[in-house]
Amino acid sequence: MAYINVLIGDDAWSRVVNLTLLICLYFATVWIYNVFFHPLAKFPGPLLWRGSRLPYMRAVWGGHFPYEIQKLHAQYGNIVRTAPNELSFTNPAAWDDIYSNRDGANSEAFRKSELWHGNPEGGAASVFVTTDLKEHARIRRFMDPAFSERAVLQQEPILQEYVGLCINKLRERSSAEGKTTINIVDWFNFTLFDIIGDLSFGESFGCLEKCEYEDWMAQMAAAIKLHYLSINLRYYPIINTLLKPIAGFLIPKDIIKQQMDYRQRAAAKLKRRLSPSSTIDRPDIVSQLLRSEDRGEGLTPDEVMLNSMLFINAASETTATALTGVVNNLLQNPESLSKLENEVREFSLSSGLTLQALKQLPYLNAVLKEALRMCNPNPIGHMRVTPPNGGIVAGHFVPGNTMLTIQPLALSFSAEYFHEPEAWHPERWLPQAETDPKSPYYHDNRKGVRAFGWGPQNCVGEPLGWAWMRLIIAKMVWTFDLKESDTPNSKIAWDKQEVFAIVIKHRLDVTFAERTA
Numbered sequence: 001m002a003y004i005n006v007l008i009g010d011d012a013w014s015r016v017v018n019l020t021l022l023i024c025l026y027f028a029t030v031w032i033y034n035v036f037f038h039p040l041a042k043f044p045g046p047l048l049w050r051g052s053r054l055p056y057m058r059a060v061w062g063g064h065f066p067y068e069i070q071k072l073h074a075q076y077g078n079i080v081r082t083a084p085n086e087l088s089f090t091n092p093a094a095w096d097d098i099y100s101n102r103d104g105a106n107s108e109a110f111r112k113s114e115l116w117h118g119n120p121e122g123g124a125a126s127v128f129v130t131t132d133l134k135e136h137a138r139i140r141r142f143m144d145p146a147f148s149e150r151a152v153l154q155q156e157p158i159l160q161e162y163v164g165l166c167i168n169k170l171r172e173r174s175s176a177e178g179k180t181t182i183n184i185v186d187w188f189n190f191t192l193f194d195i196i197g198d199l200s201f202g203e204s205f206g207c208l209e210k211c212e213y214e215d216w217m218a219q220m221a222a223a224i225k226l227h228y229l230s231i232n233l234r235y236y237p238i239i240n241t242l243l244k245p246i247a248g249f250l251i252p253k254d255i256i257k258q259q260m261d262y263r264q265r266a267a268a269k270l271k272r273r274l275s276p277s278s279t280i281d282r283p284d285i286v287s288q289l290l291r292s293e294d295r296g297e298g299l300t301p302d303e304v305m306l307n308s309m310l311f312i313n314a315a316s317e318t319t320a321t322a323l324t325g326v327v328n329n330l331l332q333n334p335e336s337l338s339k340l341e342n343e344v345r346e347f348s349l350s351s352g353l354t355l356q357a358l359k360q361l362p363y364l365n366a367v368l369k370e371a372l373r374m375c376n377p378n379p380i381g382h383m384r385v386t387p388p389n390g391g392i393v394a395g396h397f398v399p400g401n402t403m404l405t406i407q408p409l410a411l412s413f414s415a416e417y418f419h420e421p422e423a424w425h426p427e428r429w430l431p432q433a434e435t436d437p438k439s440p441y442y443h444d445n446r447k448g449v450r451a452f453g454w455g456p457q458n459c460v461g462e463p464l465g466w467a468w469m470r471l472i473i474a475k476m477v478w479t480f481d482l483k484e485s486d487t488p489n490s491k492i493a494w495d496k497q498e499v500f501a502i503v504i505k506h507r508l509d510v511t512f513a514e515r516t517a
């Protein structure tokens, strides 16, 4: 006690002052350690970011994190220390080093971080959150066949049905005046929710029929945002622990209610799909997930349920963002739109637009790749952590337990890797850009853009993502003339949208007119 009195004084006022000074001293010591003595001290970055995580959190909470990081890379180069124990890379070679099991400098892909992921205690395992590489590989072994190119081709009739329904609904709306103006973000969502709902649960959500969302869908972006911000609070364990008991009061009641509602309805749909009386017999995702050759290791019904529920978010938000990026850029680049029209309208019948045929269209595929470069649906990067003994990334030794990402936007918009990176040039993705040294895009680092991730924990839904992006855009452009609307929401200033893990999309009003040519 006597020591404490010596340290902080024996009257109330001097205790307050001295305690405050002690706390300040503590933080100053941590800050000095972080900047000068931390194992990551040799990596460049702004002083304030190297010393504490506060500037990082400010960018996260402000919804402009990827843009801030992009600026830091422009200033400090390919490697930036964005927080005391975190590095951000833009070297394309780092994809292999961080995320690959095979091609990089390390013998194994780095794990997802416990802080960002981690299965709920005692809960079923999900491919999204498990940090255990073996468990992840087990689930993927059963999941991959359900999403393979072959599986997607078998699912084509389901995809064609819903995309056809979307086109018919738009036609109905435009029939009276020859045109209709819609918020295209909603229509992409209706179509994607219906398809992924049908593939995962055996029943669509009926969004296209009703031309409206279910309540929980309208709140999905808000729920993801909340989840993302709450994850970031985990960087501060004390605050996180203090907030936990009152979390129920902080999260808006309607979001909790709608999430519960969604879970119950999804569970009921899946139960119907799995019941012995179900007459559905087709190669959808759920049927393939259940067809485990070795049931001892296969997915349990709880795992099928949890993973299927998460597919809805993973599949719809991402693809809707990419598609919105496509249309936003096409409308602002009429020459590009007309090239796409020419290519797609070579087909005399809409029924000729099959998945196999669309895969072969160079300009359509180039347009989609350029949209994924400029409007990446996952612009915050995919967090990984180095193993305890550290690893090599882009030729540098990175100490153990360091958090690290590749920053997709900083890489995609770097003039070091792309000719005129700020401009919409689908031509950079055409085959001749790779082979013709006279092409301005010859030196573009196309392998740097990996919008579906990389390595064993990449996007399992990539073939499905490509298939429905090609189909939706091709059918829309084949059927209608797409025009800028005359409403205030006729274009999106992409980098003015907030990012909370996902892009919080603004509305985009597009006029669909009956095709004239």
Ligand code: HEM
Pocket (backbone or CB within 6 Å): 127, 128, 140, 311, 312, 314, 315, 316, 318, 319, 322, 377, 378, 382, 383, 450, 451, 452, 453, 454, 456, 457, 458, 459, 460, 461, 462, 464, 465
């Ligand atoms: C344009 C569309 C899409 C994009 C850009 C995209 C992007 C990504 C990325 C970058 C990851 C990896 C995250 C990481 O490394 O931590 C991922 C994971 C995942 N995505 Fe996609 N995705 C898209 C569509 C889909 C679709 C249609 C599905 C179908 C259900 C899907 C299901 C998943 C799943 C299950 C994972 C987790 C994979 C794992 O951890 O093993 N995604 N996605």
